[in-house]
Amino acid sequence: MKTTLFRPSFAAALLALPLLFASCKKDKDDPKPEDDNELITTVRYTLTPANGGSAVTVEWKDLDGDGGTAPTIGTLRLAPNTTYTGAVTFLDETKNPVENTTDEVREESDEHLLVFTPNPASLMTITRTDKDKNGLEVGLATRVQTGAAASGTLKIQLRHQPDGKDGSATPGSDDANVTFPVVLQ
Amino acid sequence: MLFRFVAVLLLAGLCLGFAQVGAAQNGCSLSLAGRVTDHESRQGLVGATVVLRPGEQATQTDADGNFHFHVCAGTYQMEVRFIGYATERTEVRVGAAVIRNFQLHPDAVTLRGATVRGERVQAPLAQASSTLTGQALQQTRGQALGEALQKLPGVTAIQTGPSIFKPMIHGLHSNRVAIMNNGVRQEGQQWGQEHGPEIDPFVASELTVVKGAASIRYGTDAVGGVVLVQPKALRDSAGVGADVNVVGMSNNGLGAVSAAVDGNLARLPALSWRLQGTLKQAGNTRTPDYRLDNTGFQERNFSAAVGWRKDNYGVEAFFSQFNSRLGILSAAIVGNRTDLEAAIARGRPTTDAAFSYQIDRPYQQLQHNLAKVTGFLKSANGGRFTATIANQQDFRDEYDVIRASSDAGRRNLPQLSYQNYTTTTDLVWDHPAAGQFRGSVGLSGTYQYNRYAGGTRQFIPFYTNWTGGAFVLERWQHKRLLLEAGLRLDRRDLSTRRLTRGYVTDSSSYYGVERNRFQFWTPSASVGAVYDANPHFTLRADAGLVQRAPAANERYSQGVHSGIYEEGYDISRPAGSPPLQPETAYNLGITTTLHDNPRLNGEVTVYQNFINGYIYQVIGEPITTIQGTFLPWRFQQTDAVFRGVDATLDYQLAANWLLNGKAALIRARNRTLNSYLIYVPADRFELSLRREWAGQSTARTGHYFALLRGTAVRRQTRVPSNEYDPQPAPDGYALLGAEIGATVRLGNTPVEVSLTGANLLNERYRDYLNRFRYFANDMGRNVILRLHIPLNFSSTASTN
Numbered sequence: 007m008k009t010t011l012f013r014p015s016f017a018a019a020l021l022a023l024p025l026l027f028a029s030c031k032k033d034k035d036d037p038k039p040e041d042d043n044e045l046i047t048t049v050r051y052t053l054t055p056a057n058g059g060s061a062v063t064v065e066w067k068d069l070d071g072d073g074g075t076a077p078t079i080g081t082l083r084l085a086p087n088t089t090y091t092g093a094v095t096f097l098d099e100t101k102n103p104v105e106n107t108t109d110e111v112r113e114e115s116d117e118h119l120l121v122f123t124p125n126p127a128s129l130m131t132i133t134r135t136d137k138d139k140n141g142l143e144v145g146l147a148t149r150v151q152t153g154a155a156a157s158g159t160l161k162i163q164l165r166h167q168p169d170g171k172d173g174s175a176t177p178g179s180d181d182a183n184v185t186f187p188v189v190l191q
Numbered sequence: 192m193l194f195r196f197v198a199v200l201l202l203a204g205l206c207l208g209f210a211q212v213g214a215a216q217n218g219c220s221l222s223l224a225g226r227v228t229d230h231e232s233r234q235g236l237v238g239a240t241v242v243l244r245p246g247e248q249a250t251q252t253d254a255d256g257n258f259h260f261h262v263c264a265g266t267y268q269m270e271v272r273f274i275g276y277a278t279e280r281t282e283v284r285v286g287a288a289v290i291r292n293f294q295l296h297p298d299a300v301t302l303r304g305a306t307v308r309g310e311r312v313q314a315p316l317a318q319a320s321s322t323l324t325g326q327a328l329q330q331t332r333g334q335a336l337g338e339a340l341q342k343l344p345g346v347t348a349i350q351t352g353p354s355i356f357k358p359m360i361h362g363l364h365s366n367r368v369a370i371m372n373n374g375v376r377q378e379g380q381q382w383g384q385e386h387g388p389e390i391d392p393f394v395a396s397e398l399t400v401v402k403g404a405a406s407i408r409y410g411t412d413a414v415g416g417v418v419l420v421q422p423k424a425l426r427d428s429a430g431v432g433a434d435v436n437v438v439g440m441s442n443n444g445l446g447a448v449s450a451a452v453d454g455n456l457a458r459l460p461a462l463s464w465r466l467q468g469t470l471k472q473a474g475n476t477r478t479p480d481y482r483l484d485n486t487g488f489q490e491r492n493f494s495a496a497v498g499w500r501k502d503n504y505g506v507e508a509f510f511s512q513f514n515s516r517l518g519i520l521s522a523a524i525v526g527n528r529t530d531l532e533a534a535i536a537r538g539r540p541t542t543d544a545a546f547s548y549q550i551d552r553p554y555q556q557l558q559h560n561l562a563k564v565t566g567f568l569k570s571a572n573g574g575r576f577t578a579t580i581a582n583q584q585d586f587r588d589e590y591d592v593i594r595a596s597s598d599a600g601r602r603n604l605p606q607l608s609y610q611n612y613t614t615t616t617d618l619v620w621d622h623p624a625a626g627q628f629r630g631s632v633g634l635s636g637t638y639q640y641n642r643y644a645g646g647t648r649q650f651i652p653f654y655t656n657w658t659g660g661a662f663v664l665e666r667w668q669h670k671r672l673l674l675e676a677g678l679r680l681d682r683r684d685l686s687t688r689r690l691t692r693g694y695v696t697d698s699s700s701y702y703g704v705e706r707n708r709f710q711f712w713t714p715s716a717s718v719g720a721v722y723d724a725n726p727h728f729t730l731r732a733d734a735g736l737v738q739r740a741p742a743a744n745e746r747y748s749q750g751v752h753s754g755i756y757e758e759g760y761d762i763s764r765p766a767g768s769p770p771l772q773p774e775t776a777y778n779l780g781i782t783t784t785l786h787d788n789p790r791l792n793g794e795v796t797v798y799q800n801f802i803n804g805y806i807y808q809v810i811g812e813p814i815t816t817i818q819g820t821f822l823p824w825r826f827q828q829t830d831a832v833f834r835g836v837d838a839t840l841d842y843q844l845a846a847n848w849l850l851n852g853k854a855a856l857i858r859a860r861n862r863t864l865n866s867y868l869i870y871v872p873a874d875r876f877e878l879s880l881r882r883e884w885a886g887q888s889t890a891r892t893g894h895y896f897a898l899l900r901g902t903a904v905r906r907q908t909r910v911p912s913n914e915y916d917p918q919p920a921p922d923g924y925a926l927l928g929a930e931i932g933a934t935v936r937l938g939n940t941p942v943e944v945s946l947t948g949a950n951l952l953n954e955r956y957r958d959y960l961n962r963f964r965y966f967a968n969d970m971g972r973n974v975i976l977r978l979h980i981p982l983n984f985s986s987t988a989s990t991n
Contacts, residue, residue: 037704039692070693168592180526
């Protein structure tokens with residue numbers, strides 16, 4: 007009686023069991039274009055001349071996320087010895103409608119700091135003009151004083167500092183870190 | 192009456208455990224031999240009485256605890272008695288020469304049946320293997336699986352902070368180490384270096400590591416070795432028992448309680464059951480100078496088993512659930528290259544955290560479910576047939592630091608969420624002995640699919656994986672020589688579906704799905720020999736060939752994972768070049784074992800493993816992302832060789848004084864680049880001295896022991912050039928540890944109590960294989976209290 011259970015059909019049935027599981031599951035489904043829920047694709051810096059004139063906008067864009075196609079990087083062209091009012095915008099352009107991450111940064115401004123690093127340092131002076139609830143600077147709004155005609159780069163970092171924001175760049179990590187070529191002419 | 196009852200139960204237990212009940216009948220000079228040892232100390236017991244019935248033959252064990260009978264073929268009741276220990280009784284069927292070892296328990300511990308070690312899932316005999324069991328395993332309670340296994344020579348771990356330990360055998364890990372959890376190959380996201388095995392080590396009564404390729408029996412992932420996590424066999428004597436473990440640690444405030452209750456019905460002796468559960472909670476770890484923020488972790492696990500066993504058939508169902516939340520040191524998730532360099536330059540986290548059990552982002556949330564049914568059928572001339580079907584679900588969610596006001600922050604969504612479903616089927620037929628041949632034939636099948644949850648990052652694509660394998664493993668024994676040979680053939684069919692994203696010039700995104708399919712036949716072969724030169728000296732040699740088809744992550748991982756940008760080979764391979772090919776390992780191992788000697792015992796293993804097409808990660812050219820510049824870890828293939836020595840030696844200095852030394856050395860080369868491989872364990876040495884006091888077994892306390900241990904790890908100097916590691920290998924270090932323990936009798940319950948001190952000198956150190964070494968020191972002094980309470984509620988069990 008026992009030996010009847012050794013029949014090959016029994017073995018075959020056991021081996022085929024995964025097939026039963028398989029047929030119930032949707033293993034042919036495709037990944038859907040639901041995105042990374044914390045993506046920033048675009049950093050936009052808009053500079054408006056303090057004494058009138060049209061605004062200058064520059065964008066750093068990587069629409070397909072990390073890796074893949076290289077990002078497109080605009081060049082910031084400003085007039086020398088001029089004062090501008092600057093505003094930084096962070097966007098997720100893979101979403102429809104486009105998601106404006108700037109609002110989240112503003113809402114949690116006590117955990118964020120924007121750091122502006124011109125190179126060479128003489129290129130321009132950037133002053134953060136907004137403050138968080140603790141009186142520490144944020145940097146979404148800035149005043150920019152350009153120097154003499156020259157060219158160089160401007161690095162903009164969005165530091166996410168959920169622990170220990172102290173006004174310095176040290177705590178936390180970069181949520182964005184982009185570098186624009188700059189021409190003053 | 193009672194005795195017969197117990198004997199029947201034991202027989203039923205042995206049927207599950209002991210596969211090789213041969214049919215050969217060879218006359219009346221068959222050898223029935225074995226060794227009687229103390230279950231805790233594993234020392235031989237001199238002068239124990241061994242009685243055989245029918246016939247009432249009796250003998251006493253010799254100075255090493257060995258005994259020897261010459262008997263006719265047939266079935267015997269064996270009884271082993273020794274003053275101060277519980278009497279062991281078992282039934283043994285003698286068809287050929289039989290070795291039966293006994294491990295006696297101090298007499299307050301009631302009858303548990305003969306210990307038939309290592310035979311429920313047979314380890315390949317010709318290969319080096321080490322086992323943690325009894326007191327040695329007890330002294331790892333509360334640790335993660337990978338951490339506990341580091342006690343075995345040649346086994347290390349890739350570590351991610353204080354909570355995540357990934358076992359590494361002879362320098363290989365992740366996709367190259369198979370973990371058999373209660374007879375089922377653990378499947379989930381085992382590719383990740385910071386993904387610890389989702390297994391509750393409290394389930395195990397025995398942890399065995401097979402070192403070297405063991406692919407014939409365990410599948411092609413066992414290139415480096417196998418970890419066997421084996422629970423205690425289900426209770427085989429009527430009654431209800433329980434086993435409670437309590438662990439507390441001073442450093443991180445870890446508290447763990449694990450309890451198992453098992454039972455066997457007097458009226459239904461075939462039916463046994465067990466329920467087991469573990470709770471564990473730990474807070475922030477302390478280094479000698481500062482605490483590590485957000486390094487707490489917690490576990491909630493349970494398992495249940497029920498079995499029905501008769502002489503000729505049996506079936507067992509098992510379910511386990513593992514739940515864990517693991518905080519990750521936020522300072523270790525640094526993102527881009529500038530942040531990484533700043534963190535390395537700083538050398539320690541910016542914040543000195545307070546002690547807390549709080550777990551914030553970043554953390555991992557894991558769940559692993561295993562449901563298994565296994566059964567066997569046995570007949571005298573049909574051999575033994577075992578079938579196992581198991582279903583596993585693995586859920587791994589990784590929560591990054593995000594803005595709380597974002598959509599994901601408000602809804603507390605994970606940024607990576609993997610889901611893996613695996614069904615495995617295994618059939619093994621242990622054919623009846625034919626002359627001097629014994630062996631097994633087996634079939635195995637795996638169906639697996641892997642997804643990520645909507646709204647989370649694609650890091651590993653969707654994939655479906657079918658594998659099928661067939662093996663044959665034969666053993667031939669003549670006198671003191673055993674030869675073993677095996678063949679295996681596997682088919683792997685991997686289909687991937689990867690989301691691709693791009694954009695056209697007007698900035699509108701588009702999506703595509705890239706489908707790929709990879710099919711490979713991979714053969715494996717092994718030969719081995721075991722030669723017992725004399726009763727105290729055994730030589731083993733084995734050689735193996737294994738081919739392993741690449742896994743989905745090695746082809747198509749892409750993105751930032753735990754602050755590291757990784758990229759699969761097939762993502763970035765040059766246009767026109769072929770996709771990733773299987774790797775082929777040629778493994779050779781020689782082991783010499785000195786055993787059952789009065790003074791010197793030990794084992795030395797020498798091995799060499801050539802892996803052609805070895806798949807590994809290399810830091811590539813920096814890539815630019817909107818979060819800055821990242822150093823990408825890209826998968827590459829090369830030809831590699833691993834060579835090494837593991838040694839462990841015991842020397843009995845005097846009665847009750849035992850000196851133990853261990854050493855593990857590995858040399859790994861990248862043969863294509865003529866350079867070293869990264870993340871290879873540094874040379875490791877350990878020396879310990881143990882003193883025992885046997886004491887009066889009737890006393891209220893007894894079995895005292897004390898142990899002093901020194902561990903030294905050299906600096907890893909054999910590293911590839913600096914561009915492949917963000918920071919050079921850290922300095923070597925030496926740690927001092929100590930343990931003291933005793934058995935305290937509370938009523939009838941022998942409670943084992945021990946106190947362990949780790950890193951007693953509060954040494955500042957960093958281990959080369961700890962991924963946190965870039966950011967912080969390792970754990971400081973830690974004092975661990977362990978209680979083990981075996982309880983027996985049965986009124987019918989006999990104790991003597």
